[in-house]
Amino acid sequence: xxxxxxxxxxxxxxxxxxxxxxxxxxxxxxxxxxxxxxxxxxxxxxxxxxxxxxxxxxxxxxxxxxxxxxxxxxxxxxxxxxxxxxxxxxxxxxxxxxxxxxxxxxxxxxxxxxxxxxxxxxxxxxxxxxxxxxxxxxxxxxxxxxxxxxxxxxxxxxxxxxxxxxxxxxxxxxxxxxxxxxxxxxxxxxxxxxxxxxxxxxxxxxxxxxxxxxxxxxxxxxxxxxxxxxxxxxxxxxxxxxxxxxxxxxxxxxxxxxxxxxxxxxxxxxxxxxxxxxxxxxxxxxxxxxxxxx
Amino acid sequence: xxxxxxxxxxxxxxxxxxxxxxxxxxxxxxxxxxxxxxxxxxxxxxxxxxxxxxxxxxxxxxxxxxxxxxxxxxxxxxxxxxxxxxxxxxxxxxxxxxxxxxxxxxxxxxxxxxxxxxxxxxxxxxxxxxxxxxxxxxxxxxxxxxxxxxxxxxxxxxxxxxxxxxxxxxxxxxxxxxxxx
Amino acid sequence: xxxxxxxxxxxxxxxxxxxxxxxxxxxxxxxxxxxxxxxxxxxxxxxxxxxxxxxxxxxxxxxxxxxxxxxxxxxxxxxxxxxxxxxxxxxxxxxxxxxxxxxxxxxxxxxxxxxxxxxxxxxxxxxxxxxxxxxxxxxxxxxxxxxxxxxxxxxxxxxxxxxxxxxxxxxxxxxxxxxxxxxxxxxxxxxxxxxxxxxxxxxxxxxxxxxxxxxxxxxxxxxxxxxxxxxxxxxxxxxxxxxxxxxxxxxxxxxxxxxxxxxxxxxxxxxxxxxxxxxxxxxxxxxxxxxxxxxxxxxxxxxxxxxxxxxxxxxxxxxxxxxxxxxxxxxxxxxxxxxxxxxxxxxxxxxxxxxxxxxxxxxxxxxxxxxxxxxxxxxxxxxxxxxxxxxxxxxxxxxxxxxxxxxxxxxxxxxxxxxxxxxxxxxxxxxxxxxxxxxxxxxxxxxxxxxxxxxxxxxxxxxxxxxxxxxxxxxxxxxxxxxxxxxxx
Numbered sequence: 024x025x026x027x028x029x030x031x032x033x034x035x036x037x038x039x040x041x042x043x044x045x046x047x048x049x050x051x052x053x054x055x056x057x058x059x060x061x062x063x064x065x066x067x068x069x070x071x072x073x074x075x076x077x078x079x080x081x082x083x084x085x086x087x088x089x090x091x092x093x094x095x096x097x098x099x100x101x102x103x104x105x106x107x108x109x110x111x112x113x114x115x116x117x118x119x120x121x122x123x124x125x126x127x128x129x130x131x132x133x134x135x136x137x138x139x140x141x142x143x144x145x146x147x148x149x150x151x152x153x154x155x156x157x158x159x160x161x162x163x164x165x166x167x168x169x170x171x172x173x174x175x176x177x178x179x180x181x182x183x184x185x186x187x188x189x190x191x192x193x194x195x196x197x198x199x200x201x202x203x204x205x206x207x208x209x210x211x212x213x214x215x216x217x218x219x220x221x222x223x224x225x226x227x228x229x230x231x232x233x234x235x236x237x238x239x240x241x242x243x244x245x246x247x248x249x250x251x252x253x254x255x256x257x258x259x260x261x262x263x264x265x266x267x268x269x270x271x272x273x274x275x276x277x278x279x280x281x282x283x284x285x286x287x288x289x290x291x292x293x294x295x296x297x298x299x300x301x302x303x304x305x306x307x308x309x310x311x312x313x314x315x316x317x
Numbered sequence: 318x319x320x321x322x323x324x325x326x327x328x329x330x331x332x333x334x335x336x337x338x339x340x341x342x343x344x345x346x347x348x349x350x351x352x353x354x355x356x357x358x359x360x361x362x363x364x365x366x367x368x369x370x371x372x373x374x375x376x377x378x379x380x381x382x383x384x385x386x387x388x389x390x391x392x393x394x395x396x397x398x399x400x401x402x403x404x405x406x407x408x409x410x411x412x413x414x415x416x417x418x419x420x421x422x423x424x425x426x427x428x429x430x431x432x433x434x435x436x437x438x439x440x441x442x443x444x445x446x447x448x449x450x451x452x453x454x455x456x457x458x459x460x461x462x463x464x465x466x467x468x469x470x471x472x473x474x475x476x477x478x479x480x481x482x483x484x485x486x487x488x489x490x491x492x493x494x495x496x497x498x
Numbered sequence: 499x500x501x502x503x504x505x506x507x508x509x510x511x512x513x514x515x516x517x518x519x520x521x522x523x524x525x526x527x528x529x530x531x532x533x534x535x536x537x538x539x540x541x542x543x544x545x546x547x548x549x550x551x552x553x554x555x556x557x558x559x560x561x562x563x564x565x566x567x568x569x570x571x572x573x574x575x576x577x578x579x580x581x582x583x584x585x586x587x588x589x590x591x592x593x594x595x596x597x598x599x600x601x602x603x604x605x606x607x608x609x610x611x612x613x614x615x616x617x618x619x620x621x622x623x624x625x626x627x628x629x630x631x632x633x634x635x636x637x638x639x640x641x642x643x644x645x646x647x648x649x650x651x652x653x654x655x656x657x658x659x660x661x662x663x664x665x666x667x668x669x670x671x672x673x674x675x676x677x678x679x680x681x682x683x684x685x686x687x688x689x690x691x692x693x694x695x696x697x698x699x700x701x702x703x704x705x706x707x708x709x710x711x712x713x714x715x716x717x718x719x720x721x722x723x724x725x726x727x728x729x730x731x732x733x734x735x736x737x738x739x740x741x742x743x744x745x746x747x748x749x750x751x752x753x754x755x756x757x758x759x760x761x762x763x764x765x766x767x768x769x770x771x772x773x774x775x776x777x778x779x780x781x782x783x784x785x786x787x788x789x790x791x792x793x794x795x796x797x798x799x800x801x802x803x804x805x806x807x808x809x810x811x812x813x814x815x816x817x818x819x820x821x822x823x824x825x826x827x828x829x830x831x832x833x834x835x836x837x838x839x840x841x842x843x844x845x846x847x848x849x850x851x852x853x854x855x856x857x858x859x860x861x862x863x864x865x866x867x868x869x870x871x872x873x874x875x876x877x878x879x880x881x882x883x884x885x886x887x888x889x890x891x892x893x894x895x896x897x898x899x900x901x902x903x904x905x906x907x908x909x910x911x912x913x914x915x916x917x918x919x920x921x922x923x924x925x926x927x928x929x930x931x932x933x934x935x936x937x938x939x940x941x942x943x944x945x946x947x948x949x950x951x952x953x954x955x956x957x958x959x960x961x962x963x964x965x966x967x968x969x970x971x972x973x974x975x976x977x978x979x980x981x982x983x984x985x986x987x
Contacts, residue, residue: 038681040702040810040834041880048699048889049675055695056685303651303686305807306829306846308737328946442575442950444588447606447938449575449614451948480948 060300068293073286075249076188081282082237082252083186085259087179088274090229092262094209097218104221111225115145118228118236125239149224156220163211171208178205182230202230323482325349326450333482341410341493345486347476348403352396352421364388396421401475408490410497414438414455416472432497434458436466438490440483451480453487527956528894529561531617533608535596535627537566537584541788543812544624544649547703549578554887556580560894561955563615565608567597567629581953581960585611589629599628601927602934605636609938612640614950619894621645625652625662631669638672638908639931643897646670647677648687651809651830663690664916668924671915672908674897677701677890679810680831686809692915701889702835705815707878712821712870713796721752722862724855725798725822727791727813728805730761735804735827740766741848742804744774746855753779753859758794760785795820799862800855806846808832814841819877821870823862825854836880840873905932 034045036052046052096102119141163171182202187195206226210219240248256278264271320332334346368384400421407415414435417427436456443452453472459465473483532552536544552562557580568574568586576584587607592598612620620637622630625648637644646669653659670676670691676698678684688695717723724746728734739757746753757767757780764782771780786794795801801817803826810831814824818840826832828843835841844854861867903911908928913921953960 038834039837040680040700040831041837048701048892049696051695056689059685059689299654299689301685301689302682303807303809303830304653304655305651305733306735306827308735308806308846310741310848324946326942326946326948328943444574444607447610448942448947449585449607449610479946480951 056301058302062296062298063300065296065298068286068290070286070290073289074282077282077286078249078252078256079188079237079241081278082255083183083188083234084274084278084281085256086229086233087183088259088263089255090206090226091179092259092266093225094213094222095266097213097222100214104215104217107221107225108217111221111228115228115232118232122236122239125236125243148227152223153220156223157216159207159223160211160213160216160219163208168212171212175205175208178202178208186234199231202226206230320348321482321485323478326445326448326477326479331476331478331482333478333485335485335489341497342408343489343493344405344407345489346403346405347473347478347482349401349476351402352400357392361388361392364391393422397424404473404476406472406486406490408493410493416470418475430455430457430470438487438494440480440487441469445477450477451483452477453483526895526898527560528891528898529616529618529955530555530563530621530894531612531615531619531633532562532564532621532623533566533627533630533633534564534623535567535591535629536624537564538578539569539572540595543703546788547647547649548623549582550704550706550883551887551890552582553580554883555891556582556954556958557884558887558891559956560891561615561952561958563611563617563954565611565629565633567591567595577953581958583615583950583953587611592628594626596627597629597632599632601632601635602931604629604632605639605931605934606938608633608636609640609935610947612637612642613944614947616949617642619643619645619897621647621894623647624649625666626650631665634669634673635928635931636935638902639928639935641902643900643902644673645675645677645893645897646673647679648683649679649809651683651686651807652690654690664920666691668912668916668920672903672911674900674902675699675893677893679703680834682831682834683809699889699893701886701893702881703810703812704881704883704886705812705819706883707819707874710792710795710816710819710874712819712874714821714870716793716796717799718797721754722750722800722859723754723756723798724800724802725756725758725795725817726802726804727758727786727794727817728803729759730757730763730767732763733806734761734763735806735846736761736763736766738804738827738846738848738851739802740770742802742851742855743767743770743776743780745848745852746859747774747776747779749856750859755780756783756794756798757781758783758786758791791816792820795822798822800825800858802851802855803827803832804846804851805829805832811835815877815881819874821873823858823867825851825858827851836877840876905929 036044036046036050036054038052038054093102093107097104097107178201182198182205185195185198185201187198203223203226206223210222210226213219213222237248237251240251260271260275260278263274320334323331323333325331330350332348334348336344336346338344364384364387368380372378372380397420401418402421403419405415405417405419407417409415411432413432414430415427416430417425419425434457436458438453438455440451441454442449445452452474455470455472456466457468457470459467478486530552532548534544534548536542537548538545548564552564555562563583563585565585565587567589573586573588576586578584585607587604589597589604589607597604611617617637620633620642622634622644623646624630630646634644634646652663654663666687667690670687670693674697676687676691676693678687678698678700679702681700684695684698684700687693688698726739728736730736740763743755747755755776767780767782771777771782783794795817799822801814801820801822801824803811803814803817803824805811805827806829808830811826814826814832814835818824818836824836824841826841826843827846829846832841833843842854842858844850858867905928909925912925912928915921916924952958
């Protein structure tokens with residue numbers, strides 16, 4: 024049993040502790056680490072599939088770009104608030120129709136919300152925003168413009184970072200709140216109360232309702248979804264280009280790196296993955312044990 | 318009685334003087350070296366150098382005078398309250414222990430522990446600053462409980478002699494104490 | 499004087515002189531310092547391992563001291579049974595009874611312990627203990643031989659284990675020898691710390707067989723009792739237990755559960771008990787003291803262990819030693835612990851565990867299980883602390899002949915084993931540690947430190963004292979001042 028005893032080859036070594044074996048304590052058998060498994064259940068990614076998924080990230084980036092473009096137009100007076108308001112409303116109607124169509128096309132089992140309820144909440148939101156827009160307009164008056172811009176930039180970034188790209192759900196509360204906070208900040212720098220109202224309505228459309236519609240699209244019409252993503256990206260780049268050419272170039276570079284280079288990097292790094300598993304791993308409970316309790 | 322040379326826990330030399338007044342009365346005196354004049358000079362010089370450099374930049378004479386006061390007061394406090402020259406332990410078999418420390422200024426602090434309050438004298442180990450040291454201590458008897466110990470009074474707290482010295486004192490003490498019980 | 503301690507009367511140690519003298523002659527004696535954050539009054543597997551191993555090594559004539567951090571007011575130096583000296587060093591506790599590590603602040607005190615006790619081998623325990631890793635680091639700087647015992651299994655997947663594994667690699671790359679408690683644990687440690695498997699020994703834990711004897715008269719024959727003794731935490735698979743209880747209780751009306759232990763998952767069991775109205779059949783005993791464990795075990799017929807990970811499961815050996823039929827999950831080192839006919843191994847699922855339990859229940863009903871007494875006699879000799887101490891002694895003998903890497907070689911080892919970044923950083927830390935040691939040696943030279951009075955080891959005074967009490971009593975009263983604790987393990 025000693026650390027330096029000579030192993031006799033006549034008896035095979037066994038991986039048991041209860042038996043005193045004629046091997047030293049530090050004996051290393053051929054079977055050492057035979058239960059080691061590498062990269063079990065690894066997912067092999069295909070490049071274009073990853074690009075398709077990454078396109079969604081690019082699409083969300085472009086949404087922010089579109090929103091900023093609209094704001095720039097408003098601030099420079101190139102876009103009248105009425106025009107934006109009517110366009111938003113009609114877009115919302117159109118989108119709502121499409122959403123309904125996609126939902127009924129799939130399954131309408133849990134159809135608890137009626138059109139009336141939707142209309143009610145929309146009206147409620149619009150009237151409240153309209154009522155409060157003068158207040159929101161003057162909300163950040165005492166704060167310096169630089170601070171407001173910096174804050175909006177940080178909040179939009181937070182929106183992009185915390186946006187739930189992976190799981191199909193409406194935008195998470197953190198990302199939605201960050202985006203709305205940024206839009207309130209930006210809207211308060213616009214010339215009039217109506218401008219603020221129009222901007223906020225537009226923000227709601229872009230950050231809250233559009234992702235919902237997109238999610239439906241992603242589930243029910245994947246081909247169209249890709250097209251829409253590309254469309255939004257082109258829109259974002261184009262919008263920025265009409266305001267600042269340098270910004271547009273930088274933005275398109277960012278889009279290319281997110282949608283094309285990052286997947287390439289992922290595929291490349293995948294080769295270096297070395298995940299080891301063995302009997303020492305903590306066992307996982309796969310069953311759903313909650314049914315014993317509830 | 319000749320003095321014996323020992324060292325304290327940081328390696329500085331100390332002396333132990335054992336006097337046997339009678340078979341049941343012994344006195345042990347641990348003496349640390351006197352305040353060395355070199356050390357005083359170094360401290361004084363460093364305080365004065367600092368004071369002078371501050372004075373050089375501020376041109377305020379109050380700095381110099383306060384440096385003088387600080388040095389004087391500091392030295393006085395040091396020899397009066399910190400620096401212990403001798404620590405002695407007088408064991409009188411039937412009566413008790415007298416523990417006294419003589420400060421460099423001549424001030425003397427004496428405490429007396431009656432024999433019937435003492436349970437034992439032992440050498441113990443303790444963690445002191447970043448060291449682990451031996452020390453001699455008196456175990457006080459717990460009045461309510463015959464075998465209990467209510468407290469510990471460490472001896473030779475300032476000089477902190479090493480084990481060899483402690484063992485000598487300990488053996489001598491035990492001889493006296495055991496003779497009287 | 500910084501630390502005053504409670505002083506109690508000395509308890510005469512049991513007469514173990516004969517056995518010590520008998521085994522004393524054959525090999526060289528070591529001065530061993532066991533270092534771990536985990537020690538009495540904390541309770542657990544590591545703590546009892548250190549205590550029992552130390553006691554057996556003392557019996558074999560080695561000198562053993564233990565260094566741990568202070569627990570509450572328990573600071574300073576204490577003596578346990580047979581003169582086992584414990585240093586409770588005042589180091590700050592950070593998380594879960596583990597000390598904070600800065601790599602340096604523990605050096606002065608640990609150096610003091612190593613120098614005054616004339617330590618030759620530093621034996622650190624548990625990879626969760628920062629103090630153990632610190633002591634390994636300092637011991638290597640001071641040129642002492644090092645041994646490390648790993649008591650736990652670790653995964654490789656999450657961030658925290660990646661970090662701890664890296665630290666373990668650094669800590670163990672120049673440690674002389676490593677001890678693991680099972681073959682699975684050895685594989686795990688070799689992978690985690692990128693070690694040469696030749697320097698890793700497998701020495702299992704042990705159970706004191708006299709503490710766990712069967713007593714069938716305590717069983718109630720009109721029912722079948724399943725005993726579970728474990729901390730009620732996720733890692734022990736208590737969620738699985740929560741699934742098993744209703745499933746089996748509905749099928750077998752004479753089935754009772756006896757559950758000892760405390761933890762956050764107690765809620766799950768209480769909910770199950772509430773929902774299925776099993777208050778009379780599922781008894782939750784709460785936290786058990788170690789001495790009460792046997793009393794609970796002997797009441798049962800079947801011992802159930804639902805752990806999700808385990809390096810070496812002491813509980814199943816204790817259960818089997820009390821003559822119970824053992825049903826356990828097949829995880830970690832558990833399949834190595836008991837022979838196939840004494841244990842029923844199941845997959846960690848409710849289904850598989852229920853099947854396993856049903857099989858054993860059926861056997862129990864048909865009375866085709868071996869009697870508790872015969873199970874006990876088989877298990878009794880499997881794992882003994884004496885055997886563990888013998889094998890550990892061999893590790894010490896081997897380690898004592900090895901060289902401790904000098905500074906230059908240590909740097910090269912660190913750089914080649916731990917990667918360019920971490921290796922360089924820790925080589926730098928090692929230099930700083932060395933410089934700090936030089937500073938301390940200049941401040942308090944080794945010769946200015948008193949060599950501690952030996953209580954254990956060759957010529958240990960504790961042992962002499964039992965024989966020549968009157969003579970030694972006048973010579974050393976140090977031990978009188980020490981509080982003697984007899985640990986009930």
